[in-house]
Amino acid sequence: MTIHIDVTVNGTRHSVAADPRKTLADFLRDDLGLTGTHLGCEHGVCGACTVLLDGGSARSCLTLIGQANGSEVMTIEGLSNGEALHPLQEAMRDSHGFQCGFCTPGFMMTAVELLRSNPKPTEAEVREAISGNICRCTGYQSIIEGILLAAERG
Amino acid sequence: MKPPAFQYVAPSTLDEALAIRAEHGFDSALLAGGQSLIPLLNLRIAFPAVVIDLGRVKELTGIHSADGGLAIGAMTRQCEAERSDLVRERAPLVVQALHHIGHGAIRNRGTIGGSLAHADPAAELPAVALALAAELVVRSTRGERTIPADDFFRSYLTTALEPDELLVEVRLPAVNGGSSFQEVARRHGDFALVGAAAVVALDGRAIRDVRLVLMGVGPKPVRAAGAEAMLRNVQPSEAAFAEAAQAAVAGLEPTSDIHATADYRRRVAGVLARRALVEAAS
Numbered sequence: 549m550t551i552h553i554d555v556t557v558n559g560t561r562h563s564v565a566a567d568p569r570k571t572l573a574d575f576l577r578d579d580l581g582l583t584g585t586h587l588g589c590e591h592g593v594c595g596a597c598t599v600l601l602d603g604g605s606a607r608s609c610l611t612l613i614g615q616a617n618g619s620e621v622m623t624i625e626g627l628s629n630g631e632a633l634h635p636l637q638e639a640m641r642d643s644h645g646f647q648c649g650f651c652t653p654g655f656m657m658t659a660v661e662l663l664r665s666n667p668k669p670t671e672a673e674v675r676e677a678i679s680g681n682i683c684r685c686t687g688y689q690s691i692i693e694g695i696l697l698a699a700e701r702g
Numbered sequence: 703m704k705p706p707a708f709q710y711v712a713p714s715t716l717d718e719a720l721a722i723r724a725e726h727g728f729d730s731a732l733l734a735g736g737q738s739l740i741p742l743l744n745l746r747i748a749f750p751a752v753v754i755d756l757g758r759v760k761e762l763t764g765i766h767s768a769d770g771g772l773a774i775g776a777m778t779r780q781c782e783a784e785r786s787d788l789v790r791e792r793a794p795l796v797v798q799a800l801h802h803i804g805h806g807a808i809r810n811r812g813t814i815g816g817s818l819a820h821a822d823p824a825a826e827l828p829a830v831a832l833a834l835a836a837e838l839v840v841r842s843t844r845g846e847r848t849i850p851a852d853d854f855f856r857s858y859l860t861t862a863l864e865p866d867e868l869l870v871e872v873r874l875p876a877v878n879g880g881s882s883f884q885e886v887a888r889r890h891g892d893f894a895l896v897g898a899a900a901v902v903a904l905d906g907r908a909i910r911d912v913r914l915v916l917m918g919v920g921p922k923p924v925r926a927a928g929a930e931a932m933l934r935n936v937q938p939s940e941a942a943f944a945e946a947a948q949a950a951v952a953g954l955e956p957t958s959d960i961h962a963t964a965d966y967r968r969r970v971a972g973v974l975a976r977r978a979l980v981e982a983a984s
Binding site for chain 1 (some may be wrong): 743
């Protein structure tokens with residue numbers, strides 16, 4: 549079967565027919581070509597596929613496309629304004645917050661949500677907020693520094 | 703790691719949802735926030751013919767006061783309950799426990815009713831429901847019934863819900879007394895190895911009422927009725943709580959797995975039970 553879906557992704561509205569077993573992650577990657585959203589574990593543990601769903605962070609691998617019907621989705625591709633990086637992206641680059649980069653999109657979307665609701669988080673609050681995102685390169689320290697730097701720069 | 707094929711329906715009213723549930727029963731799965739069901743679909747542990755997405759049923763959401771206590775709609779997101787002043791005031795144990803569920807992104811999607819109906823024995827909310835003497839309101843096309851939490855959780859991922867029923871609301875009676883929630887997990891946000899929830903009501907210098915619940919120690923959350931009986935009408939003291947906590951875990955037979963041995967779980971459960979009782983009474 550297919551179901552009809554209306555979903556807005558990074559400001560662009562899509563009206564499509566989809567197989568209901570398709571996850572939001574696969575829809576973004578395979579149908580829209582937005583491969584910035586990464587799939588790690590595909591069962592909600594690693595956080596790499598985190599996107600903003602109606603403004604709140606969500607695992608796109610744990611979201612069926614039907615659940616996103618009528619919603620607004622923001623992915624890592626929606627952060628920068630053309631060539632101009634988002635201030636969080638700038639701060640993460642300046643802090644060497646990326647190594648292999650696989651986990652990065654999930655961390656970025658999680659941090660965007662954090663800084664929107666809490667523009668001046670403490671280090672403990674940053675650690676709590678990103679506790680659901682796994683990084684196997686950095687040891688987290690440079691990621692935390694990047695988020696705190698973005699907060700400091702406002 | 704992709705879900706099997708299924709028929710997907712997203713009813714917008716409770717009556718519609720109940721009619722679909724009545725038609726498909728065992729062959730259907732109810733999709734609340736999806737934070738447990740979708741991993742089961744992705745891993746192909748669950749393969750329902752029909753997935754009923756309750757995300758559009760507005761009647762199932764919301765938090766309101768009821769009889770001095772609380773009523774929480776089954777589809778209320780965990781993050782909403784976590785931020786609710788009413789929940790914080792009337793049932794602080796719920797907020798304490800919610801902090802231990804997964805991570806922010808999980809609680810943004812996960813629901814109160816979904817966690818209760820899923821009934822993972824290591825999950826926080828089933829233990830909280832038992833500790834708060836919650837009542838679970840379930841409905842089908844045949845009508846509505848109210849199930850005390852003590853009778854709701856039957857075994858591993860198994861509740862008293864019939865295949866045509868769905869959980870619509872959880873009612874939490876007013877609590878007079880302190881509460882505490884304790885758990886130990888290998889990593890922040892993981893399912894607990896073991897945990898304990900306690901509610902202690904004092905009357906002057908004696909314990910008037912107490913409820914103690916352990917999780918992760920068997921196929922369902924366990925009420926420590928023997929320990930509760932030992933503490934009623936007794937003066938609260940570290941020694942009394944320690945003795946009751948030991949009694950609470952004495953007969954337990956938790957499982958051993960890669961994360962912890964049965965003996966470790968039993969010992970930690972005893973420590974957490976004592977801490978929960980002490981904190982709830984303070």
